[in-house]
Amino acid sequence: MARSFANIEFYKFFVTCSLITPFIQKVISHLAMNNTLIEIRKIHIEIEHYLQNLATKSSTNQCAACTNVCCKEEICNESINSDFLRFILGDKTKEYNKKNGWFDQSSGCTLNFGRPIVCYEFFCSKFDEDSQSKNLQVKSKEFSQVYAKVFRNQHILEIDNINSIPEKKLQKLLEKLKLFKTLCN
Ligand code: SF4
Numbered sequence: 001m002a003r004s005f006a007n008i009e010f011y012k013f014f015v016t017c018s019l020i021t022p023f024i025q026k027v028i029s030h031l032a033m034n035n036t037l038i039e040i041r042k043i044h045i046e047i048e049h050y051l052q053n054l055a056t057k058s059s060t061n062q063c064a065a066c067t068n069v070c071c072k073e074e075i076c077n078e079s080i081n082s083d084f085l086r087f088i089l090g091d092k093t094k095e096y097n098k099k100n101g102w103f104d105q106s107s108g109c110t111l112n113f114g115r116p117i118v119c120y121e122f123f124c125s126k127f128d129e130d131s132q133s134k135n136l137q138v139k140s141k142e143f144s145q146v147y148a149k150v151f152r153n154q155h156i157l158e159i160d161n162i163n164s165i166p167e168k169k170l171q172k173l174l175e176k177l178k179l180f181k182t183l184c185n
């Protein structure tokens with residue numbers, strides 16, 4: 001009798017453990033994933049700063065002197081329509097202006113980070129073909145390419161919920177970003 005009671009208790013214990021374990025695994029993996037995303041965000045912002053500096057220092061910094069700026073709200077809004085860029089922007093999303101986007105007449109783009117990636121990729125015909133400009137253009141293209149086919153063949157900007165990206169894929173992305181960053185330094 002005592003023995004069958006012990007068996008029942010063991011069975012209950014076993015069932016409880018098997019129910020809890022996947023839950024704990026899920027919590028642990030979610031926490032780990034958040035950490036990976038946080039690291040991705042940090043490196044992404046560092047690379048954005050690098051690209052912005054490269055554009056500023058370059059003799060081909062046409063945008064600062066441009067009298068016909070191509071910035072448009074339709075372009076800016078990618079940053080608030082994309083789950084990934086919203087994550088990069090954080091609280092900054094609250095400052096989005098529905099009419100002008102991130103563009104300010106007197107100071108230009110008001111975003112230091114979380115810009116639509118196309119803003120780094122686009123160069124109008126005013127840009128020269130010299131080596132500085134070429135370097136900027138190549139680096140900007142490669143930056144976007146790092147995010148191609150992140151999960152289910154989708155570019156990260158197309159992914160509706162970045163929390164659905166498996167940890168393994170995030171780790172792979174993080175490694176690619178780290179490698180790209182070392183090439184920028
Ligand atoms: S990309 Fe060309 S058109 Fe657009 S702001 Fe820069 S210089 Fe002006």
Ligand code: SF4
Pocket residue numbers: 070071072075076101102103104108109110111115116119
């Ligand atoms: S550079 Fe800034 S202001 Fe211009 S389109 Fe991109 S996000 Fe908007």
